[in-house]
Amino acid sequence: xxxxxxxxxxxxxxxxxxxxxxxxxxxxxxxxxxxxxxxxxxxxxxxxxxxxxxxxxxxxxxxxxxxxxxxxxxxxxxxxxxxxxxxxxxxxxxxxxxxxxxxxxxxxxxxxxxxxxxxxxxxxxxxxxxxxxxxxxxxxxxxxxxxxxxxxxxxxxxxx
Numbered sequence: 558x559x560x561x562x563x564x565x566x567x568x569x570x571x572x573x574x575x576x577x578x579x580x581x582x583x584x585x586x587x588x589x590x591x592x593x594x595x596x597x598x599x600x601x602x603x604x605x606x607x608x609x610x611x612x613x614x615x616x617x618x619x620x621x622x623x624x625x626x627x628x629x630x631x632x633x634x635x636x637x638x639x640x641x642x643x644x645x646x647x648x649x650x651x652x653x654x655x656x657x658x659x660x661x662x663x664x665x666x667x668x669x670x671x672x673x674x675x676x677x678x679x680x681x682x683x684x685x686x687x688x689x690x691x692x693x694x695x696x697x698x699x700x701x702x703x704x705x706x707x708x709x710x711x712x713x714x715x716x717x
Contacts, residue, residue: 587616
């Protein structure tokens with residue numbers, strides 16, 4: 558990766574809101590990992606902001622702590638300020654959602670400039686779409702896991 562900035566936008570930048578099954582699966586996955594604290598990150602679109610609120614509320618209802626909620630822009634010059642704040646809180650897990658282009662820009666900046674690691678991150682179905690993962694490169698996202706809209710889970714495995 559020569560630069561954290563994308564050269565093109567996602568072909569499918571849907572502003573989807575998380576499903577109840579997806580939220581339940583994410584909370585279950587976080588509990589299975591024995592997480593107590595999370596930081597939730599999202600784009601600034603209405604669907605992404607609603608998704609972040611739903612995930613944070615569900616996590617708190619399950620007895621967990623939300624250390625911070627960060628909303629990043631879909632377009633920008635750097636994302637460094639957002640990436641630094643997202644990574645600095647030091648949660649047990651990070652939880653991320655889209656839309657795709659903003660998520661990819663943020664994730665590339667996180668990989669480039671912070672100690673954030675995909676293996677300590679859960680994500681929504683929007684992020685788990687192979688087209689979205691391709692914007693960052695699955696080889697850079699080893700260990701990232703998440704939930705699909707139907708509540709099934711997915712995991713980025715090491716490429717062989």
